[in-house]
Amino acid sequence: MFDKHSYRSWEPQISPRLRVQHKATRHDQRSHNLRLVLQCILGAGSISRADIARTTGLTPATISQLVAELESDGFVTELGTGPSAGGKPPTLYGVNAGARSIVAVDLSDSERVGSVLDLKGTSSYRTIRSRQSVQGQEGIDQLVDTIDDLMGETPAPVLGIGIGTPGVVDDEGTVVEASYLDWHDVPLGALLSDRYSLPVYVINNSRAAALAEYSFGDHEAENLLVLKIGNGIGAGVLLDGRVHGGEDSAAGEIGHVVVDPKGIPCHCGKSGCLETMAAVPRLVEVCAPFLPNQAGGLEDLRDAGAAAAAGDQQILSIIEETADNLGRVLSTTVAILDIHRVVISGIVSALGDPFLDSLRSAIDRAVLPTLASKLELCYGRTGDRAVRMGAAANVVSQELGVV
Numbered sequence: 001m002f003d004k005h006s007y008r009s010w011e012p013q014i015s016p017r018l019r020v021q022h023k024a025t026r027h028d029q030r031s032h033n034l035r036l037v038l039q040c041i042l043g044a045g046s047i048s049r050a051d052i053a054r055t056t057g058l059t060p061a062t063i064s065q066l067v068a069e070l071e072s073d074g075f076v077t078e079l080g081t082g083p084s085a086g087g088k089p090p091t092l093y094g095v096n097a098g099a100r101s102i103v104a105v106d107l108s109d110s111e112r113v114g115s116v117l118d119l120k121g122t123s124s125y126r127t128i129r130s131r132q133s134v135q136g137q138e139g140i141d142q143l144v145d146t147i148d149d150l151m152g153e154t155p156a157p158v159l160g161i162g163i164g165t166p167g168v169v170d171d172e173g174t175v176v177e178a179s180y181l182d183w184h185d186v187p188l189g190a191l192l193s194d195r196y197s198l199p200v201y202v203i204n205n206s207r208a209a210a211l212a213e214y215s216f217g218d219h220e221a222e223n224l225l226v227l228k229i230g231n232g233i234g235a236g237v238l239l240d241g242r243v244h245g246g247e248d249s250a251a252g253e254i255g256h257v258v259v260d261p262k263g264i265p266c267h268c269g270k271s272g273c274l275e276t277m278a279a280v281p282r283l284v285e286v287c288a289p290f291l292p293n294q295a296g297g298l299e300d301l302r303d304a305g306a307a308a309a310a311g312d313q314q315i316l317s318i319i320e321e322t323a324d325n326l327g328r329v330l331s332t333t334v335a336i337l338d339i340h341r342v343v344i345s346g347i348v349s350a351l352g353d354p355f356l357d358s359l360r361s362a363i364d365r366a367v368l369p370t371l372a373s374k375l376e377l378c379y380g381r382t383g384d385r386a387v388r389m390g391a392a393a394n395v396v397s398q399e400l401g402v403v
């Protein structure tokens with residue numbers, strides 16, 4: 001339905017808020033108008049053709065044609081009639097979220113979680129493939145197994161596959177460097193696209209989390225810094241509502257900024273990276289001796305959160321030290337970008353308010369009062385679904401131009 005070359009020339013627009021700023025050329029006019037109308041209907045929830053014409057500035061005849069096309073492709077459906085303005089009551093249209101399925105997989109942590117989602121990010125099926133970290137070719141095989149499983153559970157034609165992975169991913173979907181998975185120059189997008197004959201979009205996991213928070217988190221902010229802390233650490237940055245990828249698609253890779261050159265060796269080859277000092281495996285390791293159960297992994301993290309909330313001084317001082325190291329790197333980013341809203345995403349949220357409070361204090365100590373006073377720090381609102389929702393949002397954005 002949509003002209004591939006046309007939409008590819010666009011920057012992703014992932015907000016349900018209506019804002020098409022690109023002036024279309026003659027070549028991509030039709031795709032542009034389809035996207036404009038679909039975005040308008042999605043943003044409104046339910047809307048008449050006359051109101052679409054008023055909002056978009058397109059002629060009623062063009063709107064009728066485009067709505068009919070979207071309806072015949074299943075993307076748009078009639079929702080009934082609206083109040084009459086004197087004549088015949090207008091037919092109202094809405095987006096049919098179930099018209100297409102999206103398969104999304106989160107490779108962030110040792111749990112490889114996949115979901116089948118609809119066009120509005122609602123999940124209908126979820127699978128967990130492994131609770132152990134799997135690397136290299138074995139990791140690719142396991143991802144394929146996960147996708148095979150998900151493809152058998154799609155209730156509608158599949159729009160595309162979205163993968164959220166740690167590391168640096170280029171625009172072609174090649175994982176340039178993901179030391180956590182031991183992937184180096186793996187053309188993951190091309191491999192999966194060949195296998196499934198579907199569009200495949202691979203995105204950095206922190207960036208996916210940022211997309212999810214922007215699209216579904218109801219933050220009402222056009223600039224957002226999402227710090228994802230799980231087995232690794234990375235940041236996703238949205239500036240003026242658009243993902244900032246950087247010159248080489250590596251923006252936000254703050255987990256491997258060296259904080260202590262004499263610190264612990266990191267899997268990236270350096271020593272004392274932020275990840276070695278503040279990611280979840282390290283937190284669990286240093287908290288465990290003070291925890292009664294020592295169950296390992298996420299459970300230990302939850303226990304540490306409970307102990308901190310109960311005022312356990314040893315756990316609180318570990319949290320403070322961790323927040324201090326994070327705050328040192330994060331405050332520089334905040335100062336450079338002048339971003340007011342920082343969202344903490346990932347399994348670290350199990351530490352609850354004491355962690356957030358410590359991080360807030362660490363940033364307050366490190367930046368100008370004028371920056372600190374406007375800074376809002378919160379946990380993500382999309383929870384442990386963030387990366388999958390963001391990877392799916394990326395597919396919808398790239399394929400249809402909307403989320």
Ligand SMILES: [Zn+2]
Pocket residue numbers: 255256257266267268269270273275
């Ligand atoms: Zn490193």
